[in-house]
Amino acid sequence: MPVRAPRLCACGHRVPSGARCPCEARRDAERKARFDKARPSASARGLGADWRRLRTDHLARNPWCCRCGRPAQEVDHIIPRREAPERRLDPTNLQSLCTPCHSGAKQREERLQHKGTVK
Ligand SMILES: [Zn+2]
Ligand SMILES: [Zn+2]
Structure with missing residues (x-):
């Protein structure tokens, strides 16, 4: 098999086939760095360290689901974030829920919302 000749890069470098x-390689690294920076951080998505801390704290103090009394895994906003984004980190706007109650409540809420938009 013949050895292919090195190519000449646009920068003037002779590059082995x-x-x-x-x-x-440098351009690739720069592109990757830009991509990483463009990705939204956890706090930009609304799941910042302050929320995680609050959530863990709330679960520690209220370990039981407030609907059915089973162990809670979720912390829910009593007034949804959509309606009161400023109360996202308000400890009095939180309730502990187990996963089934949490998904059930969310589904009910979405159905209600859907009804509201149908009219
Ligand atoms: Zn080059
Ligand atoms: Zn429950």
């Missing part, structure tokens, strides 16, 4: 020029 099949290899990447250092300038291309």
